[in-house]
Amino acid sequence: MEKIILFGAGEIGKSFFDLLKHRGESDVVECFCDNNSELCGKQIYGKDVYCYDECKNKNYKFVITTTKYADEIKQILDDDHKEYFKDINEWVLSQKIDQVEWNRDYCAWYHNNRMDDYFAKAEAEAALATFWDDDSLIYGMFRKLDLDNVIELAVGRGRHVPMYEQKANHIVLVDILQSNIDFCKERFKSSKKIDYYCNNGYNLNRLNDNEYSALFTYDAMVHFEMLDIYEYLKDIYRVLRKGGMALFHHSNNTSDYKNAFSNAVGGRSYMSKDLFAYLAFRAGFEIIEQHVIDWGIKDLDCVSLIRKN
DSSP states (O other): OOOEEEEOOSHHHHHHHHHHHHTTOGGGEEEEEOSOTTTTTOEETTEEEEOHHHHTTSSSEEEEOOSTTHHHHHHHHHHTTOOEESSHHHHHHHTTOOHHHHHHHHHHHHHHHSOHHHHHHHTSHHHHHHHHSTTOHHHHHHTTSOOSEEEEESOTTOTTHHHHGGGOSEEEEEESOHHHHHHHHHHTTTOSSEEEEEOOSSOOTTSOTTOEEEEEEOSSGGGSOHHHHHHHHHHHHHHEEEEEEEEEEEEOBOSOTTOOTTTSGGGOOBBOHHHHHHHHHHTTOEEEEEEEEOSSSTTOEEEEEEEOO
């Protein structure tokens, strides 16, 4: 791999480098570049951070690792006739890396290392009320699930479990991150009705056919790759009982087909209400109801309820 300079030493740049380090590929990064003078002269994970004037004469391509200042950086690089990748995904594509696998790993790695503040805020009463208030659209859909034997997919640190545990006979908590599964095991260690499953991020192959009454996932699938969502849908169809329903909170963002977690607004994947319905139907489901919702940005997300007949 050719050496690169990461232009942007914020959370995206740091998490990108951290994943490269995890993959044993951090040597590809020559340094960080950032226009924030407070960062210049420091190090991040052992890599120097330089201001642009110190980097522009280095003979390496830049990778823009920020979304907030991306247009401003592109203009600077274009004015100086510098070669660059406009985002992480363009660099990944140039390296012939499987993009679906990369984006799945990047999303998981980011959430493993950068999400303490998010989880703290998500546990707040106001955040939980978005789902669990009596007049919440999402809770109204959730009430239609049979909680006899329910799967919560991408459970995170289990903030929703206390809201429905007493109503369920058996629960399986699933997450791609072992750290989240371990957290939930400790958090709910007194419960005898919960099992735990660290999965691969695209199927439920350790779960039995036709065994589960319902599945739901909230505030996670918005980041999933479309192809992974389809793999999930097929396997969810397999594990649900006849008549079992599944509730999904997913992206409604088709602004750019190149969207992925690392470069899309809110990390929203390329997906829509209609695309999800198409994929669910092709997996064998009946579409019960769908609602597009505003999430700070108009029509950013969708909630879909589907049934195995």
